Amino acid sequence: MATGLQSRCIDEAIKYALEEKRFGIPVCEHQAIQMLLADMAINNELSRMLTxxxxxxLMTGVSHGYYSTLAKCFAGDAAxxxxxxxxxxLxxxxxxxxxGVEKLLRDAKIFQIYDSTNETQRNIIAKNLLDRIQQIGSISLIA
Structure with missing residues (x-):
């Protein structure tokens, strides 16, 4: 859901940036706006990939919850x-x-606090990393 909210934010922002003009040129042609849109797209794709x-x-039966925790935490922050x-x-x-963007801003907050806060998720991630280092001496290829 957080990834979907991100997509909606991107859609609304692009639609507005294409239609509106500032200083005689479309908002989307301002470099600062382009940087915001690019970061939104990067985070949206990363959220999707983690999910x-x-x-x-989960489908292959190798889940230890690590990537679920990463996905929940990252996607919530990205939303x-x-x-x-x-x-x-805008x-x-x-x-x-x-x-409608103001509602998306209000709705996004729930993804950081619902079903365990992102701070708790970060504690779980750190514990997984520490356990992995103690077990095999590396964090590479966490499964």
Missing amino acids: YRSAWE NKAANSAVQI GANGYNREY
């Missing part, structure tokens, strides 16, 4: 970042209910 890896491990970026791109209109 797919987690699902693959919040995407929603914040969308509001930034400027003052980002808080206008007519555009």
